[in-house]
Amino acid sequence: MMKRVLIAISALLSVAVFAADDAGVLIADSGVVITTEEFEAIYDTMPPSLKAKMRDDVAERLEIINSLLVARKLAAEADKITPSDDDYWTLHAALVGAKYEYMFKRLVSEVSEPDFEPLARERYVTQKDKYAFVPEVRASSHILLISPPGIDRTEVRAKAQGLLDQLRAGADFEAMVAEYSDDAGTRARKGSLGKYIRFGDPGITPPYSEALFEIENVGEYSEVTDSQFGVHIIRLDAVQESAYAEFDKVRDVIITEIKREFAGLARDEVRGRFSITDDLYINGELMEELLSSQE
Numbered sequence: 001m002m003k004r005v006l007i008a009i010s011a012l013l014s015v016a017v018f019a020a021d022d023a024g025v026l027i028a029d030s031g032v033v034i035t036t037e038e039f040e041a042i043y044d045t046m047p048p049s050l051k052a053k054m055r056d057d058v059a060e061r062l063e064i065i066n067s068l069l070v071a072r073k074l075a076a077e078a079d080k081i082t083p084s085d086d087d088y089w090t091l092h093a094a095l096v097g098a099k100y101e102y103m104f105k106r107l108v109s110e111v112s113e114p115d116f117e118p119l120a121r122e123r124y125v126t127q128k129d130k131y132a133f134v135p136e137v138r139a140s141s142h143i144l145l146i147s148p149p150g151i152d153r154t155e156v157r158a159k160a161q162g163l164l165d166q167l168r169a170g171a172d173f174e175a176m177v178a179e180y181s182d183d184a185g186t187r188a189r190k191g192s193l194g195k196y197i198r199f200g201d202p203g204i205t206p207p208y209s210e211a212l213f214e215i216e217n218v219g220e221y222s223e224v225t226d227s228q229f230g231v232h233i234i235r236l237d238a239v240q241e242s243a244y245a246e247f248d249k250v251r252d253v254i255i256t257e258i259k260r261e262f263a264g265l266a267r268d269e270v271r272g273r274f275s276i277t278d279d280l281y282i283n284g285e286l287m288e289e290l291l292s293s294q295e
Contacts, residue, residue, distance in 0.1 A: 111266040120254040139238040141191035146182040147230040
């Protein structure tokens with residue numbers, strides 16, 4: 001039943017649209033009008049899902065039309081507010097703010113962007129450490145003897161030192177990981193952390209990182225190292241030396257930063273067009289009087 005009613009309403013609306021379209025009116029209700037041109041502009045901004053509802057679902061179409069009319073009718077009510085109404089200047093400020101936001105964004109978007117490529121290449125050369133430096137990273141494995149903070153670790157350290165002495169004497173590291181390490185995750189990878197880390201890596205406890213980067217040669221071990229997790233024996237597995245990335249690898253990062261700077265300059269330039277001029281007039285006496293009355 002409801003579907004038949006909606007179809008009937010849709011048919012009546014279609015008749016009304018065709019009857020009024022000669023005057024450019026597409027939708028009208030209680031003196032509020034939405035022209036064909038306005039509706040086309042609204043429709044163009046709708047997301048695809050909403051456009052589909054407008055085309056294919058009569059009930060959704062009427063709901064959307066209703067929302068548009070409600071907005072227009074409320075706006076028409078706002079037009080009736082005069083300076084004698086208490087809220088007039090609140091509304092006025094809101095309208096000025098909306099117009100400012102619209103025009104400011106529009107004018108900023110109209111500022112032509114230059115070709116950023118030459119400047120990006122220049123910055124790559126002059127600020128290479130900032131944009132292209134790739135720090136040294138290291139891969140490692142460890143044996144962890146778990147010991148919660150606050151517990152006397154004398155025996156645990158002694159045990160770790162004994163294991164370290166055996167490793168430096170040639171004991172099989174992987175076999176000792178399997179037998180002694182309390183870190184189940186790395187034990188399953190034969191002690192490996194499974195990733196390269198840089199010095200001071202925020203994802204790694206500092207004592208581990210510091211001890212790892214004190215090891216001189218691949219295959220050698222750190223001294224027994226304490227952390228909040230327990231006592232570690234760390235082996236250096238591989239080193240990727242620090243280097244500089246090629247320009248193409250960091251180009252997008254540099255250009256993104258330059259564009260952000262340019263956007264700030266564009267905003268400043270637009271504001272500058274409308275800043276105070278030599279034609280400024282302020283009634284100083286009246287201003288002082290008004291400000292004094294507000295104390």
